[in-house]
Amino acid sequence: MPLSAVDIIARKRDGLELTAEEIRFFVRGAADGSIPDYQIAAWLMAVVLRGMSAREAYDLTDAMLSSGERISPDLLSGSTVDKHSTGGVGDKTTLVVAPIAAAAGLTVAKMSGRGLGHTGGTLDKLEAIPGLRTTLTVRELLAQAARVGLAIAGQTAELVPADRALYALRDATATVQNPALIAASIMSKKLAGGARAIVLDVKVGRGAFVKDVESARELAKLMVDIGVRVGRRMSAVLTRMDEPLGQAVGNACEVEEAAATLRGEGPPDFSRLCRVVAGEMLELGGAAPAGQGEARAQEVIATGAAFAKLREMVEAQGGQPRSLDQPLCGLRPAVEHVVVAPQQGIVISVNAELIGRAAMQAGAGRRRKEDTVDPAAGVRLVAKAGDQIAPGEPLAQVLASSPEQAGAAADLVKAAYRIGDRPPERAALVLERIRGNPPQGRSDQPR
Amino acid sequence: MPLSAVDIIARKRDGLELTAEEIRFFVRGAADGSIPDYQIAAWLMAVVLRGMSAREAYDLTDAMLSSGERISPDLLSGSTVDKHSTGGVGDKTTLVVAPIAAAAGLTVAKMSGRGLGHTGGTLDKLEAIPGLRTTLTVRELLAQAARVGLAIAGQTAELVPADRALYALRDATATVQNPALIAASIMSKKLAGGARAIVLDVKVGRGAFVKDVESARELAKLMVDIGVRVGRRMSAVLTRMDEPLGQAVGNACEVEEAAATLRGEGPPDFSRLCRVVAGEMLELGGAAPAGQGEARAQEVIATGAAFAKLREMVEAQGGQPRSLDQPLCGLRPAVEHVVVAPQQGIVISVNAELIGRAAMQAGAGRRRKEDTVDPAAGVRLVAKAGDQIAPGEPLAQVLASSPEQAGAAADLVKAAYRIGDRPPERAALVLERIRGNPPQGRSDQPR
Numbered sequence: 001m002p003l004s005a006v007d008i009i010a011r012k013r014d015g016l017e018l019t020a021e022e023i024r025f026f027v028r029g030a031a032d033g034s035i036p037d038y039q040i041a042a043w044l045m046a047v048v049l050r051g052m053s054a055r056e057a058y059d060l061t062d063a064m065l066s067s068g069e070r071i072s073p074d075l076l077s078g079s080t081v082d083k084h085s086t087g088g089v090g091d092k093t094t095l096v097v098a099p100i101a102a103a104a105g106l107t108v109a110k111m112s113g114r115g116l117g118h119t120g121g122t123l124d125k126l127e128a129i130p131g132l133r134t135t136l137t138v139r140e141l142l143a144q145a146a147r148v149g150l151a152i153a154g155q156t157a158e159l160v161p162a163d164r165a166l167y168a169l170r171d172a173t174a175t176v177q178n179p180a181l182i183a184a185s186i187m188s189k190k191l192a193g194g195a196r197a198i199v200l201d202v203k204v205g206r207g208a209f210v211k212d213v214e215s216a217r218e219l220a221k222l223m224v225d226i227g228v229r230v231g232r233r234m235s236a237v238l239t240r241m242d243e244p245l246g247q248a249v250g251n252a253c254e255v256e257e258a259a260a261t262l263r264g265e266g267p268p269d270f271s272r273l274c275r276v277v278a279g280e281m282l283e284l285g286g287a288a289p290a291g292q293g294e295a296r297a298q299e300v301i302a303t304g305a306a307f308a309k310l311r312e313m314v315e316a317q318g319g320q321p322r323s324l325d326q327p328l329c330g331l332r333p334a335v336e337h338v339v340v341a342p343q344q345g346i347v348i349s350v351n352a353e354l355i356g357r358a359a360m361q362a363g364a365g366r367r368r369k370e371d372t373v374d375p376a377a378g379v380r381l382v383a384k385a386g387d388q389i390a391p392g393e394p395l396a397q398v399l400a401s402s403p404e405q406a407g408a409a410a411d412l413v414k415a416a417y418r419i420g421d422r423p424p425e426r427a428a429l430v431l432e433r434i435r436g437n438p439p440q441g442r443s444d445q446p447r
Numbered sequence: 448m449p450l451s452a453v454d455i456i457a458r459k460r461d462g463l464e465l466t467a468e469e470i471r472f473f474v475r476g477a478a479d480g481s482i483p484d485y486q487i488a489a490w491l492m493a494v495v496l497r498g499m500s501a502r503e504a505y506d507l508t509d510a511m512l513s514s515g516e517r518i519s520p521d522l523l524s525g526s527t528v529d530k531h532s533t534g535g536v537g538d539k540t541t542l543v544v545a546p547i548a549a550a551a552g553l554t555v556a557k558m559s560g561r562g563l564g565h566t567g568g569t570l571d572k573l574e575a576i577p578g579l580r581t582t583l584t585v586r587e588l589l590a591q592a593a594r595v596g597l598a599i600a601g602q603t604a605e606l607v608p609a610d611r612a613l614y615a616l617r618d619a620t621a622t623v624q625n626p627a628l629i630a631a632s633i634m635s636k637k638l639a640g641g642a643r644a645i646v647l648d649v650k651v652g653r654g655a656f657v658k659d660v661e662s663a664r665e666l667a668k669l670m671v672d673i674g675v676r677v678g679r680r681m682s683a684v685l686t687r688m689d690e691p692l693g694q695a696v697g698n699a700c701e702v703e704e705a706a707a708t709l710r711g712e713g714p715p716d717f718s719r720l721c722r723v724v725a726g727e728m729l730e731l732g733g734a735a736p737a738g739q740g741e742a743r744a745q746e747v748i749a750t751g752a753a754f755a756k757l758r759e760m761v762e763a764q765g766g767q768p769r770s771l772d773q774p775l776c777g778l779r780p781a782v783e784h785v786v787v788a789p790q791q792g793i794v795i796s797v798n799a800e801l802i803g804r805a806a807m808q809a810g811a812g813r814r815r816k817e818d819t820v821d822p823a824a825g826v827r828l829v830a831k832a833g834d835q836i837a838p839g840e841p842l843a844q845v846l847a848s849s850p851e852q853a854g855a856a857a858d859l860v861k862a863a864y865r866i867g868d869r870p871p872e873r874a875a876l877v878l879e880r881i882r883g884n885p886p887q888g889r890s891d892q893p894r
Contacts (some may be wrong), residue, residue: 010621013495041485042620045492048460173489174457 071194092243118356132319207352250378253329518641565803579766654799691718697825
């Protein structure tokens with residue numbers, strides 16, 4: 001019997017497990033437009049409310065992966081590693097951990113995205129470096145990765161077109177929040193990238209997409225399971241994200257902070273996260289023995305090799321490496337506005353989403369896909385959770401494109417600070433690690 | 448804060464109760480096209496999987512009712528009554544009970560629909576009467592109801608346009624089966640018809656849309672509750688439907704059987720159902736004291752007044768009343784095909800859906816909305832559940848437009864009969880009655 005979209009929707013509505021064939025039929029129909037949006041939307045809502053098994057999530061990932069172009073792991077030389085973070089505010093981790101991995105001898109050929117709403121994107125950050133080009137072809141990406149060990153490019157239109165089709169609908173139909181849909185969206189793009197080892201940084205907490213540890217663990221396990229089934233070495237690290245990472249939020253500001261971190265001068269919270277994620281990449285990629293990843297990451301920072309690798313990559317992509325030695329944040333005709341503490345006390349928390357929205361308001365982010373960003377705009381947090389403050393002391397500095405934007409952003413920054421009289425409890429940065437290795441001899445290739 | 452479709456979808460996804468304002472916003476957006484189909488589809492699936500409270504179902508009905516034109520109860524003279532059946536195969540009840548109600552002194556101004564798939568529609572049946580016109584304007588409908596006491600017309604395009612918009616999507620997105628959506632679809636059209644008393648015939652069983660008593664009771668209670676809130680007198684009768692009603696399935700065949708029933712010569716099961724539904728209409732409309740409805744219905748059949756009322760209506764709408772005295776079924780170049788019993792035994796069951804599909808196959812029904820129907824085509828059941836049969840004896844007679852259609856229909860008829868060696872258990876026809884009267888002085892008008 002031929003497959004029918006309405007029958008597949010009805011089966012998922014009734015809580016049944018879909019076959020690989022049914023999932024492929026739906027994903028192909030979404031990618032080529034043969035299934036109308038309203039049927040996809042009803043199916044997505046049924047998936048969100050009825051859930052998907054790990055097997056279905058794998059088949060969904062596989063079907064999405066098949067919808068577009070992908071890099072075969074065999075095209076990449078050396079030991080390849082990739083990473084993904086489930087996003088956040090002030091998350092410039094890629095700019096630090098990718099150079100560390102490459103400096104330690106691994107190959108990193110990474111495809112990244114742009115920011116939307118209150119979250120930033122690695123591409124926008126890189127483009128704050130004058131002259132740097134991110135529109136590499138797949139051939140250029142591979143060639144640079146082979147030569148330098150490190151290349152970061154924008155996602156091409158052919159990378160998982162099914163994800164584009166589904167994501168636009170998910171956003172408009174309140175069907176974003178589902179582990180299988182999230183896992184398939186992330187993993188289809190990671191698998192298309194071709195790295196043999198993949199580290200996932202799954203954020204948990206008030207400032208993250210996932211608020212509780214149980215949901216984060218479920219999502220992490222699902223993604224590790226999917227990667228292992230395709231023969232990739234996988235590791236997921238669950239890390240706390242209650243406030244923005246580091247002090248800088250905004251494109252040039254974050255590049256500046258990433259460069260400082262690679263010189264060993266970064267903020268403690270962000271430097272610690274980078275050592276954890278990079279350490280995991282080194283161990284998974286075989287550049288450090290088990291338990292030695294963080295120490296080895298610290299070593300390539302201390303020798304200057306990691307920072308040199310970032311400069312080498314910037315130069316290879318047409319950027320000026322010397323811009324990494326200068327202040328980048330708040331340059332150009334930027335308007336500065338300092339937000340001061342209204343009272344005596346201790347910072348209890350800094351709301352990451354509000355800071356992200358403040359940075360967007362200042363000009364650093366996009367409200368809609370078509371918007372352009374001001375690389376110099378952003379927010380610099382002077383005080384973070386646990387810091388003592390006195391009235392009139394600076395909490396944060398807003399760097400905006402215009403006085404109006406500076407004012408609007410400053411209001412959001414003020415609202416983001418909670419001030420009290422007792423220090424907040426400190427939570428551990430790393431909550432859990434979930435690793436998965438494919439059985440020996442398992443094919444690296446998805447079906 | 449302005450309402451947003453995606454927020455309303457998210458609230459229903461999370462199982463929250465929507466406000467009247469949110470429901471109105473969604474229904475208005477569906478009717479005027481300002482909310483895209485994919486958002487409506489996601490919302491419908493969330494409603495199906497999360498459910499709606501009785502209050503939400505009422506607000507949904509009210510919002511749908513507001514989307515189009517409606518007849519005020521004050522425009523109808525006399526004591527008005529309407530009925531609705533949740534559909535079925537061979538369900539010609541309206542053609543019998545509406546004349547009974549009118550003959551007993553009530554006013555029936557009814558708007559009916561056409562059949563689709565394996566279920567028939569009253570309009571198609573009426574149009575099997577040569578010359579009869581169903582395209583009455585609202586003014587003509589009201590005038591004829593005032594003069595004759597009985598008029599049946601097609602639904603106008605302005606009758607609950609929101610229902611049209613939602614129904615088309617529900618069919619394509621597997622979101623038909625939900626009590627609130629079904630109740631709002633039925634009740635918005637009934638309330639728009641303006642009758643002060645409404646009897647609902649809710650079918651339960653293998654041959655019905657609703658398979659179990661609990662679901663039928665829930666649906667019936669919801670509809671009674673909605674009607675009472677708007678100030679209508681309501682009654683719902685839960686009746687068994689395990690096989691087709693009566694012996695005739697097909698437009699002209701059913702008119703012939705309805706006429707026979709009004710002359711007191713109908714099949715026992717169908718005649719009994721008509722007395723029950725008509726009795727309920729008479730009691731609810733005040734034309735018979737409590738407990739006397741069925742007897743009074745039997746009386747207007749016995750005196751010939753009910754049959755005379757049907758003839759009067761047919762004449763008023765341009766049809767030839769004498770066609771009600773002649774065989775109508777299988778006339779014209781119809782192909783007859785008799786399906787015979789393959790073995791000795793007792794008929795255990797006759798699958799209503801398969802008989803409905805056979806009648807459609809024969810030419811009596813529509814596969815798609817645009818199809819035309821052959822009024823002479825249909826199926827006549829000779830044997831029904833409980834009947835003894837011998838090999839070679841006729842089970843049913845297929846009357847089709849062409850030999851090919853006759854053959855295809857006959858195959859379905861054969862498949863519909865289950866034959867065994869023990870008589871099936873007889874279930875009671877009427878399972879439950881649920882009545883609802885609005886408090887005294889309650890307005891008849893929806894907000």
